[in-house]
Amino acid sequence: MTYCVGLRLDRGLVFMSDTRTNAGVDNFSKTRKMFSWGVPGERLITxxxxxxxxxxxxxxxxxxxxxxxxxxxxxxxxxxxxxxQVARMVGATLKEVIADSAPVGQKSDAAFQATVIVGGQIQGSAPTMFMVYPEGNFIEVTSETPFFQIGEAKYGRPILVRAYDANMRFEDAVKLLLVSFDSTVRSNLSVGLPFDLMIYENDAFEPLLERRIEQEDAVYQSISTGWGDALRAAFEHLPTFDL
Structure with a gap:
């Protein structure tokens, strides 16, 4: 399985993906799931x-x-x-790949399905992000839906819904994503480290930061441990249900 998240902030866009692939309960490997293309000073697409x-x-x-x-x-x-138009091209290409790969009668929601997040900025317009479905259609981020998740989304969603703020700093957005990813890793073996991170600032047309976060990363380990401790402390301070 997979877990990828794209956030739209007032300052720009933040992307994070895991790298785990699996072909069975005991056969895991790593592969990149985040890719970028650009023209300096004119566009960046992730x-x-x-x-x-x-x-x-x-x-x-x-x-x-x-x-x-x-x-x-x-x-x-x-x-x-x-x-x-980038989202249209990606959607058409995805639909083409699924159609070419599938046997006669195979549907896009079966064995060959895939979902994509594509985002970035082209000179003359604001940064934005789209989720592209196997059928080739897509939706765009809005103020009501300011982030997209693909893959194993359910475990990491609650923290995003509760803590996301469009005005947050990039540093806090990365912290939020690390908590979301840590919750997912702890709940599902098919999602795992390392994580790939990319931060894009409005009108830069190049990444502000590209980084791979490994298992032994000190910040990740501190956030993982601290979040668990904070949850236990919060639980202890909740009212007790009286029988």
């Missing part, structure tokens, strides 16, 4: 994937091929005039 590994790898390979030879292989996300 994509995160969840779902069938063969499907997501084929999707990224097709996008990469069209990016590397933009003069010969349109459409390319590096030539799209807007992030909306």
């Amino acid at each position: 994509l995160m994937t969840a779902g069938n590994l063969a499907t997501t790898q084929a999707l990224v390979s097709l996008i990469e091929e069209r990016v590397k030879a933009v003069g010969d292989r349109d459409p390319s996300i590096l030539r799209a005039p807007s992030m909306f």
